[in-house]
Amino acid sequence: xxxLNLFKVAFRAISSNKFRSFLSMLGIIIGVAAVxxxxxxxxxxxxxVRKNISQMGTNVIMIRPGADMRGGxxxxxxxxxxxxxxxxxxxxxxxxxxxxxxxxxxxxGQAIYGSNNTTASIYGESLDYFDIKQWVVQSGDAFTEExxxxxxxVCVIGKTIVDELFPDGTDPVGKTIxxxxxxxxxVGVLKSKGYNSWxxxxxxxxxxxxxxVMKRILAQTYFSSINCSAITEELTDExxxxxxxxxxxxxxxxxxxxxxxxxxxxxxxxxxxSSTMDTITIILVVAAAFSLLVAGIGIMNIMLVSVTERTKxxxxxxxxxxxxxxxxxxxxIESILISITGGILGVFVGWLxxxxxxxxxxxxxxxxxxIFVSFLVCTLIGVGFGYFPARKAANMxxxxxxxxx
Numbered sequence: 001x002x003x004l005n006l007f008k009v010a011f012r013a014i015s016s017n018k019f020r021s022f023l024s025m026l027g028i029i030i031g032v033a034a035v036x037x038x039x040x041x042x043x044x045x046x047x048x049v050r051k052n053i054s055q056m057g058t059n060v061i062m063i064r065p066g067a068d069m070r071g072g073x074x075x076x077x078x079x080x081x082x083x084x085x086x087x088x089x090x091x092x093x094x095x096x097x098x099x100x101x102x103x104x105x106x107x108x109g110q111a112i113y114g115s116n117n118t119t120a121s122i123y124g125e126s127l128d129y130f131d132i133k134q135w136v137v138q139s140g141d142a143f144t145e146e147x148x149x150x151x152x153x154v155c156v157i158g159k160t161i162v163d164e165l166f167p168d169g170t171d172p173v174g175k176t177i178x179x180x181x182x183x184x185x186x187v188g189v190l191k192s193k194g195y196n197s198w199x200x201x202x203x204x205x206x207x208x209x210x211x212x213v214m215k216r217i218l219a220q221t222y223f224s225s226i227n228c229s230a231i232t233e234e235l236t237d238e239x240x241x242x243x244x245x246x247x248x249x250x251x252x253x254x255x256x257x258x259x260x261x262x263x264x265x266x267x268x269x270x271x272x273x274s275s276t277m278d279t280i281t282i283i284l285v286v287a288a289a290f291s292l293l294v295a296g297i298g299i300m301n302i303m304l305v306s307v308t309e310r311t312k313x314x315x316x317x318x319x320x321x322x323x324x325x326x327x328x329x330x331x332x333i334e335s336i337l338i339s340i341t342g343g344i345l346g347v348f349v350g351w352l353x354x355x356x357x358x359x360x361x362x363x364x365x366x367x368x369x370x371i372f373v374s375f376l377v378c379t380l381i382g383v384g385f386g387y388f389p390a391r392k393a394a395n396m397x398x399x400x401x402x403x404x405x
Contacts, residue, residue: 010333013306024302025342027295028381032346032374033353035285035292039370040354042281044363059230060132060266061098061239063247066259081222082251082260088226090250097239100128100229105213105220111161111206112178118164122155122179122206124213125227132229135207140173140188148209151216155184158203159192182216184208236265292377295342296385303335303389315396328390335386336379343378347371 014021065082088103095101105124110117129135130142143154157172166172172186184206193202214220230239240263247261317327354364 007333009330010337013334014337017306020302021338024299024338025345027291027298028339028342028378029346029349031289031292031295032343032378033350035289035374036347036350036366036370037353037357037364038284038287039281040350040364040366041357041362042277042284043367044365046277046281047365048363059233059236059239061228061230061236061243062264062266063226063228063243064224064262064264066261081220083223083226084221087247087250088223090246091226091228091243094246095228095242097231097235097242098228099231100131102126102129102132102227103210103223104129104225104227105210105218105223107180107213107217109180111165113165113172113175116165116167118161118204120161120179120204120206122208122213122217124210124217125207126210128229129207129227132227135193136191137188138191139171140186142188143209148211151211152209153182153184153212153216154187155179155206155208156188156190157186157207158190158205160201160203161206162189179206180217230265240265289377292381296339296381299335299338299381300385300389302338303331303386304392306334307331307389307393311396318396327393327396331390331393332383332386335390336382339378339382339386340375343375346378347374350374 063083083103085103088101091098091101102125106121108119108121111120111122123129126148127142127145130137137156140156142156143152146152147154155177157177161177162172165177166175172189174186176183176185178184190203190205190207195201210223214223228239228243230236243263244259248259251260253259351366354366357364
């Protein structure tokens with residue numbers, strides 16, 4: 001019996017039991033749809049994280065104080081005072097693989113204008129910070145180097161601050177707001193960046209000269225961090241090595257002495273987040289794939305029932321010359337048709353589910369290879385779980401099959 005005839009026989013057998021065949025497919029449909037949706041959410045979340053980190057600059061390097069041991073107790077890095085003005089000046093002087101450098105200090109508190117107020121964070125930075133973090137001043141101007149030298153009480157504010165303090169649409173440029181009772185004249189408004197993947201509002205920010213924040217708000221002489229930008233993403237490692245050498249020299253660290261600072265890059269953060277998202281995606285996909293296993297068992301069960309119901313038919317086919325391999329192929333084709341049809345419907349349901357996830361705000365992206373893998377898995381399930389029923393049918397004794405009641 002040729003393949004076309006086997007296919008026609010298998011198709012008629014499936015068509016004659018439409019509802020039972022659909023129930024057999026249902027497990028495959030659910031399993032494939034679940035795998036595609038989970039992979040789409042995982043891939044979409046990964047791309048969203050990478051996009052948000054890229055917006056902050058993939059060649060950004062962050063220098064922070066390192067933890068120290070005092071009296072056998074490890075100190076909190078945030079309480080260390082190892083980053084000073086001398087470090088900032090040394091980096092500016094000796095840098096080769098670094099383009100922009102900005103010391104950073106920060107504080108949180110109430111921002112007030114008239115009768116309006118909101119909780120905000122203020123960041124003390126240099127002018128290079130706008131290039132490092134890719135901030136764009138939408139209206140007005142950024143503060144100047146002269147403002148930094150004079151500890152001027154000026155600032156640039158984000159869109160959220162504008163909306164909270166100037167809800168009537170008043171142009172904030174030129175107006176004076178207060179932060180922790182210190183007056184700041186608004187000289188510019190930043191272009192909105194929205195929320196990042198961690199749910200943080202990037203526009204709820206006030207940026208002022210670092211000298212002003214250090215002396216007028218925090219009353220300190222050290223930085224909480226120093227932000228830098230490598231010339232290119234490819235030269236990030238060289239830039240980190242260069243910064244390490246500069247800081248070890250300014251901190252007078254000799255030989256095997258441990259660094260009293262830590263240097264991290266956005267590239268490292270991106271790789272870590274990507275690895276984490278990949279792990280989560282794998283866990284979700286494996287969990288969803290178990291439904292495919294259950295669906296395969298369901299197909300095998302249905303095919304065994306079908307073999308039993310069609311015992312006489314099998315006997316008659318064998319008696320008129322059908323070989324065992326023809327009978328085996330017939331049931332294998334039925335099993336594969338059920339699996340692949342379920343897979344096609346599963347891809348469609350998975351696509352609809354992915355669209356629904358996008359509507360509710362979940363980042364999604366269906367990798368094309370996941371669809372091909374789904375079809376491959378469906379075929380393997382059809383062959384794997386259809387093999388035993390097919391062999392059972394092929395090994396029947398024709399005489400006993402014809403006499404079966």
